[in-house]
Every structure is written in structure tokens, then in C-alpha cells.
Amino acid sequence: MTDHAAEVDALPKAELHVHLEGTAxxxxxxxxxxxxGVALPDGLFADEHTFAWTDFLDFLRAYDVAASTIRTALDYRDVTYEYLTACAAEGAVYVELIASLDHGALVGLGDAEHIAGIAQGIDDAHADHGIVGRIISSCVRNFGVPAAEDVARRTVALDHPYVVGFNMAGDEAGFPAPDFARAFAIVAEAGLGCSVHAGEHAGPESVRAALALPGVRRISHGVRAIEDPALVEELARRAIVLEVCPTSNVVLGVYSSYEAHPLPALRAAGVLVTLGSDDPPYFGTTIGREYRLAHERLGCDLAALAAITRTALDAGFARHLAVNLTDHLGDR
Ligand SMILES: [Zn+2]
Structure with missing residues (x-):
């Protein structure tokens, strides 16, 4: 493919799949x-941009240690502001940040204070850089069903204009999606958009189960749907959006290389996809780098990348935005 690095860098971008604590x-x-006053263990950093870890469990350990430094509403404001600022510098116009009320509670932060800190970071980044940020509240499968329903109820109770969606992360293989139907019913009835992590560490059956949950219109990852042609056809027909994170998949070993990644095949089958960085400084990536990689190694020309941004803006859960973000795309 010819070298369009500068044009890719200049292209408007949008991100629907990134974990807020995982952006610091x-x-x-x-x-x-x-x-x-938090002591950090030796060996936490590979270099000034990247965390050091060896395998998936070690990644989770490093993530938890780093996340434990984020304690106050001001900390959340700073994490949010600095991430959105970096995204804006790479051309991003819209980012949905996956936030964990459980993490706030773990460091003694009330839900309202937690979200107020993130919202301040969103407001400050918008004022300084024009980027629009919104919040997806996420539960964790392996914390169990009652905990997920608790997060769902607390998310609805927040009734915050920036909290536009609900997601579920964690162990998809060990904790089947159907058990969480009530949690999703609670948020879907309140009008929040729903997405679920699935089809990453488990196969197509996990994607099917996630799609059966109330309100689910997007799948976080979902890439292993490619193993089931009937499911791929269903995703395309129902215009379900997959929030694909190529580098995360390669670094965590879901696929052995970018060349083995199914993004081109999914696109060819008519499945709507977006690009996300997941946990950027752990995977040595950024949203801008995901767009560049998609161009250089996953067969996306500039028109395809513009279509990916449009998909993300269309599938974004934010409502009543003061600006029409698709204007950024012009006639692309
Ligand atoms: Zn994720």
C-alpha cells in the first residue's frame, strides 16, 4: 500500500473501546x-511510555497497581484530561471512556464524585481541544451477578448526562452472559446504550450469548465471531458494531500477528467495525497508531478509515451533542 502516513494522521478519528484507568x-x-503517597514496585515500567508485564496475569497485576494510584476526583480529572488531550493531538474528535464504578469504590470514592472528576476532565479537554468525551460505565463479570446488578443500578441512579452507556468486561469464558440479563435490562430500560466484551478469550458462542442480552448493539472485540460464518452474516445483517482493538488482540495472543487478524475478513463480509486502543500504554499503542496499523497492515485505505470513523460516530452512545461530529469528515 502506498504511504499515506500524513493523511492517516490527519484523518478524524473516534474511539469507542478504551478503559479509562488503562490510559494513564x-x-x-x-x-x-x-x-x-503510593509506593510503586520496581519493574512496573518498560520505558516512559509503556508498562512492563510478561503474561496476562502479570498484565492484570501491573494494571491494578497502576490503577491504585488513581484515588481522587482530581486524579480522575487529570487521567481523563490527559488522555483526551493526547487523542485530540492524533485527530480524535470523539472518545467513549469505559469507567469502573467498582474501581472508584475500591479507592473510597463515591460514584457521584468519581463521575464528577471524569466529567471535569471531559469539559476541560473539550474547552481546550474541542474533543468530545463521554462515559461508559462498566461492570466486571468475574465479580459476579449481584455486583453487576449493583453497578447497573448505581449507573442508572447517577443519571449523569455524560454517562451514556454500559459495558461488561472480565472473564467471558468462566462467567456466561445469560446470567447478567437482569443487569442489562436495568440499564437498557433507562435508555443507556449497551456493549459487552465477548469473542476475545472465548469463541462465537460467547458473542451470540452477549447479543442476546437486553439492549446490546455493540460488541467489545467480537473478533472471534469470524470462526462462525452464520454469526458473521447475522452481525452484518443486524448492523452490530464490533469495537476492534487489533494491537490488544496481537499483544495478548488472541492472534499471532496483524496478518492473522480477522479485521479485513470481517469488513469484507460487511460487518461494521471501529478501532480502539483498549489499554494503550500497556500494549504500546495509541488510537492514532491503531489507525496507522489498520492502513499499513490490515488493508484499510483512507476511505475505509473514514468509514470506520463514521461508524464509530454513528454507533456512539452519546445523544444530544451540541456539535455534529460527522461534519469533521466532510465528504470523506
Ligand atoms: Zn476492553
């Missing part, structure tokens, strides 16, 4: 640790 860079985590 080593530099920011060091700053928060100093601010909050």
Missing part, C-alpha cells in the same frame, strides 16, 4: 503515586 501513562502514574 507511566509518567502520569508516577505523578499520581507521588501526589497520593
Amino acid at each position: 501513562t507511566p509518567e502520569l502514574v508516577r505523578r499520581l503515586a507521588r501526589r497520593n
Whole structure:
């Protein structure tokens, strides 16, 4: 493919799949640790941009240690502001941040205070850089069904204009989706958009189960749907959007290389996809880098990348935005 790096960098981008605590860079985590008097273990960082870890369990350990430095509403404001600022510098116009009320509670932060900190970061980034951020509240499968229903109820109770969706992350293989139907019914009835992590560490059956949950219109990852042609056809027919994170999939070993990644095959089958960075400083990536990789190694020309941004803006859960974000795309 010809070299269009500058045009890819200039292209408007949108991101629907990134975990807020997983965006804090080593530099920011060091700053928060100093601010909050948290001691960091040796070997947490590979370099100033990337965390060090060896396997999936070690990744989760590093993530939890780094996330434990994020403690106050001001910390959440700073994490949000700095991530959205970095995204804006790469051309992003819209980002949905997956936030965990459970994490806030773990560090003693009330839900309202937690979300107020994130909202302040969103407002400040919008004022300074024009980027629009919104919040997806997420539960964790392996914390169990009652905990998920609790997060669902608390998310609805927040009734915050920036909290536009609900997601579920965690162990998809060990905790079947149908058990969580009530949690999703609670948020779907309140009008929140729903997405579920599925089809990453488990196969097509996990994607099917996620799609059967109330309100689900997007799947976080979903890439292993490719193993079932009938499911691929259904995703295309129902215009279900897959929030694909190629580098996350390659780094975590879901696929052995970018060349083995199913994004081109999914697109060819008519499945709607977006690009996300998942946990950028852990996977050595950014939203801009995912767009570049999709161009250089996953067969997406500039028109395809513009279509991916349009899909993300159309499938975004934000309502009543003051600006029409698709204007950024012009006639692309
Ligand atoms: Zn994720």
C-alpha cells in the first residue's frame, strides 16, 4: 500500500473501546503515586511510555497497581484530561471512556464524585481541544451477578448526562452472559446504550450469548465471531458494531500477528467495525497508531478509515451533542 502516513494522521478519528484507568501513562502514574503517597514496585515500567508485564496475569497485576494510584476526583480529572488531550493531538474528535464504578469504590470514592472528576476532565479537554468525551460505565463479570446488578443500578441512579452507556468486561469464558440479563435490562430500560466484551478469550458462542442480552448493539472485540460464518452474516445483517482493538488482540495472543487478524475478513463480509486502543500504554499503542496499523497492515485505505470513523460516530452512545461530529469528515 502506498504511504499515506500524513493523511492517516490527519484523518478524524473516534474511539469507542478504551478503559479509562488503562490510559494513564507511566509518567502520569508516577505523578499520581507521588501526589497520593503510593509506593510503586520496581519493574512496573518498560520505558516512559509503556508498562512492563510478561503474561496476562502479570498484565492484570501491573494494571491494578497502576490503577491504585488513581484515588481522587482530581486524579480522575487529570487521567481523563490527559488522555483526551493526547487523542485530540492524533485527530480524535470523539472518545467513549469505559469507567469502573467498582474501581472508584475500591479507592473510597463515591460514584457521584468519581463521575464528577471524569466529567471535569471531559469539559476541560473539550474547552481546550474541542474533543468530545463521554462515559461508559462498566461492570466486571468475574465479580459476579449481584455486583453487576449493583453497578447497573448505581449507573442508572447517577443519571449523569455524560454517562451514556454500559459495558461488561472480565472473564467471558468462566462467567456466561445469560446470567447478567437482569443487569442489562436495568440499564437498557433507562435508555443507556449497551456493549459487552465477548469473542476475545472465548469463541462465537460467547458473542451470540452477549447479543442476546437486553439492549446490546455493540460488541467489545467480537473478533472471534469470524470462526462462525452464520454469526458473521447475522452481525452484518443486524448492523452490530464490533469495537476492534487489533494491537490488544496481537499483544495478548488472541492472534499471532496483524496478518492473522480477522479485521479485513470481517469488513469484507460487511460487518461494521471501529478501532480502539483498549489499554494503550500497556500494549504500546495509541488510537492514532491503531489507525496507522489498520492502513499499513490490515488493508484499510483512507476511505475505509473514514468509514470506520463514521461508524464509530454513528454507533456512539452519546445523544444530544451540541456539535455534529460527522461534519469533521466532510465528504470523506
Ligand atoms: Zn476492553
